Amino acid sequence: MSELAKLIEVSQSTVIFSGAGMSTESGLMDFRSADRGMWNNRNPIELADIEAIGTNRDEFIRFYKWRVQEMNNHQPNEGHHMLADWERRGLINGIITQNVENYHDLAGTRRIAKLHGDLGTMRCMNCNEQYSSQIYLPSHETTSCSSCGGFIRPNVVLFGEMLSQTSLQFAAQLMREADLFIVLGSSLSVSPANQFPMQAKANGAKLVIVNYEPTATDRYADLVIHESIGATLREADAALGGLSRLG
Numbered sequence: 001m002s003e004l005a006k007l008i009e010v011s012q013s014t015v016i017f018s019g020a021g022m023s024t025e026s027g028l029m030d031f032r033s034a035d036r037g038m039w040n041n042r043n044p045i046e047l048a049d050i051e052a053i054g055t056n057r058d059e060f061i062r063f064y065k066w067r068v069q070e071m072n073n074h075q076p077n078e079g080h081h082m083l084a085d086w087e088r089r090g091l092i093n094g095i096i097t098q099n100v101e102n103y104h105d106l107a108g109t110r111r112i113a114k115l116h117g118d119l120g121t122m123r124c125m126n127c128n129e130q131y132s133s134q135i136y137l138p139s140h141e142t143t144s145c146s147s148c149g150g151f152i153r154p155n156v157v158l159f160g161e162m163l164s165q166t167s168l169q170f171a172a173q174l175m176r177e178a179d180l181f182i183v184l185g186s187s188l189s190v191s192p193a194n195q196f197p198m199q200a201k202a203n204g205a206k207l208v209i210v211n212y213e214p215t216a217t218d219r220y221a222d223l224v225i226h227e228s229i230g231a232t233l234r235e236a237d238a239a240l241g242g243l244s245r246l247g
């Protein structure tokens with residue numbers, strides 16, 4: 001029987017913590033995989049840092065146009081849909097995600113704490129008018145606000161920026177309630193997001209890490225699975241059968 005399924009079966013409040021590895025089986029790149037991470041041949045500080053909007057704007061726009069197109073050209077994978085089904089059945093309490101592509105939303109998950117923002121929406125840096133990410137599709141030439149002419153940027157948290165208090169508070173609430181905290185596809189190398197697994201452990205939760213590559217937090221985990229997220233969730237889903245905690 002799947003070790004992961006056994007832990008989910010006895011848990012009263014399971015929380016998922018997802019990283020870029022959750023979406024590689026959709027066809028998106030992650031950031032730090034040894035063989036194909038986005039940051040292996042790009043400098044994140046030149047592209048995804050708040051300073052880049054001023055010092056390297058053309059590259060910044062090209063990079064996020066590419067990421068919006070990638071997000072639109074791919075879709076949630078089986079793992080996203082299984083997690084949404086587990087939430088509907090009361091098997092998970094919610095998802096804390098570092099990911100900015102809206103695949104957990106599209107798969108139907110309701111309780112999502114988005115630590116690093118949302119690539120599906122944009123805002124004017126001057127007047128804060130909100131836009132859809134369609135603005136960054138190749139068919140759109142301008143990234144200037146139609147109301148004030150300001151620069152329209154993605155609603156993602158850039159390096160050098162603070163995380164939203166609302167997201168952090170919701171994530172902290174989910175983490176506090178958790179008696180089982182499952183990391184799916186993260187190198188756990190970016191703070192403050194990478195503090196959540198250890199904080200959950202300190203709160204008495206069991207910690208599971210599902211990640212191809214080892215992380216510095218593995219040694220504190222109750223269960224480490226260096227396998228594909230999709231295969232791991234499929235095996236757990238089969239072992240859970242039709243288990244539901246709703247009514």
Ligand code: APR
Nearest residue numbers: 019020021024030031032098185186187211212213228229
């Ligand atoms: N199954 C299991 N593990 C996988 C899979 C998969 N299908 N695909 C990739 N992985 C693992 C990789 O081995 C890697 O260790 O997922 C991990 C992804 O780590 P990162 O690329 O560092 O992504 P993440 O941890 O989400 O990055 C955190 O860094 O650049 C910032 O804002 C960005 O939110 C991002 C943050």
